[in-house]
Amino acid sequence: MGANVLIVEDEEKLAAVLGEYLTQAGFDWTSLTDGTQVLSQVRERMPDLILLDLMLPGRNGLDICKEIRTFSQVPIIMITARVEEIDRLLGLELGADDYICKPFSPREVVARVKTVLRRAVDKQEGATGGLTLDPDRYRAVLNGQELDLTAVEFNLLLFLFRNPGRIYSRAQLMDRIYPDQRVVSDRTIDSHIKKLRKKIAAVAPDVELIHSIYGVGYKFEAP
Template identity: 55%
Template structure:
């Protein structure tokens, strides 16, 4: 998914601020939703997750820190906190609750859009139509998550799967995958790739038992296909 197709949820009870952010995000090409009540926002997030959340700290129903803490129990969606509190302790508390970034009011909406773009690029999302299965690549922490839950991958498996997910439907030869898998160019062979792919398949199927995502291409290599 291109970041400009990403869906962003604004959780903000100040309607003027929410409208301003919405206008700038829409102009940048994002899809935008808004919720003014913290409790209702959390209920919505439990049902369907956006690609990024802009989360105000002070909200009716449930405050932003509590929302952030709860969301981190089931999702690693990027969260940017919005607040008028500028003390360092508030920044630390916000980040320790699981927030990815922190913007203090008054802020430039262009800055918020820029930060959102950075976080969306950092956590690349691949999603099948209908939103039934979502893959997150977190390159900073070398993790790949399926619907918010991290797969238990080795570093080599992470590199292989991240490259495959980044280019859905593209066929990679075994030699190309070997190059991605082993940066030190050790003495390895095609069977090494087959073994890694077999392990990755098992780990994906543990999360998506009814879907086949990694496909063999006879005589060539492998491709990643979004589950249907």
């Protein structure tokens, strides 16, 4: 499973084209056309990156971006056809990670998505207790030693790693690890977490990266 991209674009044909290119590049994606639905979707699904159009029905992208930044540092790429807004998009007060002007090449968008996601991971590496993750190669390295993880274990670790300090319930984690909605026990996540911890402990016995919150779920937090 690749990183999940939320496309917020009221031109449905354009969103579908972007989605096709993202799929070919190995990403998962969902789309919304109404600005009023974005915040609840971000809180519930926690995408890995958001492609956010500036002009949307219901609510504009600038306001949405600012409010998302009050509770999440998820990477955001703004999409705009309004050249006069570029200065604001580049301003530190907004919180967007990048912007793309219409008309654009879908290939350029995919390249920007990869770059911003890589930058987001690199930004966190200095505060992860020696853990480095390479999503392109499903490679996890802790204190210079590679962890032998399954694809599911890697995706689980990557998702928690990208959202440090945030607590996720088993149901939320299952939604991210099994997007095809297959029927699995809610204890499946516990099993994956147990195996992950065992593999981490084999490399770094004194490092606890995945923390249990009794009665709630799990979170990633570096020492």
